[in-house]
Amino acid sequence: MKNRINQLLEEVNQLVATNQEELEALRIKYLSKKGLISELFNDFRNVANEEKREVGQLLNELKNSAQDKINEIKEAFNSSSSSENKTDLTRTADPLKLGTRHPLSLVKHEIIEIFSRIGFTIAEGPEIEDDWHVFGALNFPPEHPARDMQDTFFIEQNPDVLLRTHTSSVQSRVMAKQKPPIRMIFPGRVYRNEAISYRAHCFFHQVEGLYIDKDVSFADLKQALMYFAKEMFGENTDIRLRPSYFPFTEPSAEMDISCNICGGKGCPFCKHTGWVEILGCGMVDPNVLENCGIDSKVYSGYAFGMGVERITNLKYQVKDLRMFSENDVRFLEQFKSAY
Ligand code: PHE
Numbered sequence: 001m002k003n004r005i006n007q008l009l010e011e012v013n014q015l016v017a018t019n020q021e022e023l024e025a026l027r028i029k030y031l032s033k034k035g036l037i038s039e040l041f042n043d044f045r046n047v048a049n050e051e052k053r054e055v056g057q058l059l060n061e062l063k064n065s066a067q068d069k070i071n072e073i074k075e076a077f078n079s080s081s082s083s084e085n086k087t088d089l090t091r092t093a094d095p096l097k098l099g100t101r102h103p104l105s106l107v108k109h110e111i112i113e114i115f116s117r118i119g120f121t122i123a124e125g126p127e128i129e130d131d132w133h134v135f136g137a138l139n140f141p142p143e144h145p146a147r148d149m150q151d152t153f154f155i156e157q158n159p160d161v162l163l164r165t166h167t168s169s170v171q172s173r174v175m176a177k178q179k180p181p182i183r184m185i186f187p188g189r190v191y192r193n194e195a196i197s198y199r200a201h202c203f204f205h206q207v208e209g210l211y212i213d214k215d216v217s218f219a220d221l222k223q224a225l226m227y228f229a230k231e232m233f234g235e236n237t238d239i240r241l242r243p244s245y246f247p248f249t250e251p252s253a254e255m256d257i258s259c260n261i262c263g264g265k266g267c268p269f270c271k272h273t274g275w276v277e278i279l280g281c282g283m284v285d286p287n288v289l290e291n292c293g294i295d296s297k298v299y300s301g302y303a304f305g306m307g308v309e310r311i312t313n314l315k316y317q318v319k320d321l322r323m324f325s326e327n328d329v330r331f332l333e334q335f336k337s338a339y
Contacts, residue, residue: 198319240256
């Protein structure tokens with residue numbers, strides 16, 4: 001019996017099959033109920049008691065080896081047939097379709113780049129805000145109309161949870177946390193409850209600038225903005241500052257640039273004035289500095305805020321604001337750039 005088992009063991013280890021039928025024939029020959037190995041199990045009854053232990057072990061070894069060998073051959077069939085069917089290694093790869101950056105991202109990056117060249121670093125703040133950071137700290141009186149439901153999106157009837165209406169909220173956050181000197185810009189999305197049309201949307205993008213140090217003057221503000229306008233729109237661009245009002249800056253101004261579409265001669269885009277407004281700015285109101293824990297007797301600063309959509313419209317002459325959020329590939333594909 002032992003000899004027979006050893007002989008079969010040797011046989012089993014050398015099994016080969018070239019196709020599924022041959023493999024099935026081998027399985028039947030060795031492992032089926034009437035197969036050679038089962039026969040040996042039947043004969044096991046007749047083995048002398050003192051040999052049962054040793055022979056039993058051998059028999060089990062034989063059965064496992066046969067099963068393993070057959071599985072191994074089956075496995076080899078499966079993997080070779082699947083690679084034959086599915087993979088053609090000679091086929092050329094599909095070309096990768098590269099996307100393009102969104103025009104607003106392009107312009108945002110360009111603005112960031114221009115200001116980083118004169119030492120501004122970047123910070124961001126939350127879009128879901130509270131009243132203090134968007135209005136209170138920025139010197140808005142309690143009944144100021146900007147707090148009104150018509151402008152501001154409030155969340156779940158709780159007037160202290162709202163979507164920021166301007167990136168000036170990041171000013172209050174940064175000033176409360178950081179000691180001057182502060183020279184930073186804050187890009188981000190803002191929300192206002194406006195009817196959507198070609199010239200207004202319920203969300204848009206701003207880049208805020210803030211510079212706080214000892215002896216910062218209005219001349220510094222004007223110089224930084226002139227540098228920005230020329231870098232962004234070209235050396236021949238002129239700027240003009242018109243007096244304006246914001247609760248958080250005093251004095252305040254709005255800045256126009258000479259219309260870069262008609263070169264200042266007058267066109268429909270600049271409503272024939274030759275000028276286009278691109279940002280609001282001013283000297284940070286001492287109340288705001290104090291609200292944020294900065295000593296207004298020691299420090300002064302300027303701030304400005306610009307609309308990214310407006311700058312993009314000017315740069316690329318996009319006439320309808322809604323294009324920026326419609327995700328029309330024919331529109332987006334036109335903005336190929338190195339940024
Ligand atoms: N936050 C103002 C706006 O949204 C812009 C601004 C920023 C004005 C900073 C002055 C200083 O219109």
